[in-house]
Amino acid sequence: MKPEIIITLKNLGFTEYEAKAYLALLEKSPLSGYGVALNSGVPRSKIYEVLDGMAQNGEVLISYGAPVLYAPLPPKELIERRRNKTEENFDAACNSLEDFSSRVEDRDNIWNISGYDEIINKAREIINAATESLIIEIWKEDFEKINQALTNAVKRKIKVSIAAYEDIELRNAEVYKVPEEYQIGGDLGRSISICADGKEAMTGVVSLEIESLAATSKHPGLTIPVSQLIKRSIFIAKNLE
Missing domain, CATH: 3.30.870.10 (Endonuclease Chain A)
Incomplete structure (x- = not known):
């Protein structure tokens, strides 16, 4: 895996394990949890926790069967999802800080x-x-x-x-x-x-x-x-x- 791609994903808010798991699935999917761990270098003791967290965020798709298989959300959809989430967080932070600042200012004058x-x-x-x-x-x-x-x-x-x-x-x-x-x-x-x-x-x-x-x-x-x-x-x- 190219280190610069992992760094880019980490800048988007991924952990290192999440970045490695996602790239492994982009290279080959669907994969079992064992397969993702093997191809990504993420420890087997951590891989299911990582994949389940990404699935909850909609960044990994799951097919329940024997075995359970995982596939990545397409890159464009992933970036759009991350962009929207980031904008929501910025908007929420802006509103909260403005409200807090207003209340502090009102109280102090x-x-x-x-x-x-x-x-x-x-x-x-x-x-x-x-x-x-x-x-x-x-x-x-x-x-x-x-x-x-x-x-x-x-x-x-x-x-x-x-x-x-x-x-x-x-x-x-x-x-x-x-x-x-x-x-x-x-x-x-x-x-x-x-x-x-x-x-x-x-x-x-x-x-x-x-x-x-x-x-x-x-x-x-x-x-x-x-x-x-x-x-x-x-x-x-x-x-x-």
């Missing part, structure tokens, strides 16, 4: 959001991405902007709990009115805070129109304090009802 509409749109995105729970601290005027997104979340069986600064109604959600003396904002403007699944949060001031400002992140440095502040408001509202 705290992002600023400017403008009322942008903040409300981000609130909707967080609500739509929730899979288990949502806790929110909000004024009625701003609640109306995200009411539909919250209604859809409830329909998805997301647990929604709201610390409301005014009379707010949301069917099948837990809504608690925060006493005025415990409300955050006041003269500083209306505030909004939201946390989804304990993993993504946003908090900010939304009464300044285009100058409204908020911060959002999946970083624990923001998600933990925001969720704790909302839970504190809910606790106060529940116990002072």
Whole structure:
């Protein structure tokens, strides 16, 4: 067997034993396992394991009889199969790495959001991405902007709990009115805070129109304090009802 052909097959992902067995079958087939071992130089103790593995990959054909005989997949079909498998692996690796990179980047950064509409749109995105729970601290005027997104979340069986600064109604959600003396904002403007699944949060001031400002992140440095502040408001509202 020519060493350069074995090297080429190894570059395609074959082991040395697989390359030798395949070339032996190209030279002469069909062959029994013993015949493949004899012609390829692959040890008899390994040949059936090698051939069975190649058969599972569709690279060797088997004829069950007495004895069992083996034949190679034609070279063009073999190369096409390997090419497709390699492309699938590259695509899977690309998608996995991009997803991992995106999640790491999102988790490690705290992002600023400017403008009322942008903040409300981000609130909707967080609500739509929730899979288990949502806790929110909000004024009625701003609640109306995200009411539909919250209604859809409830329909998805997301647990929604709201610390409301005014009379707010949301069917099948837990809504608690925060006493005025415990409300955050006041003269500083209306505030909004939201946390989804304990993993993504946003908090900010939304009464300044285009100058409204908020911060959002999946970083624990923001998600933990925001969720704790909302839970504190809910606790106060529940116990002072």
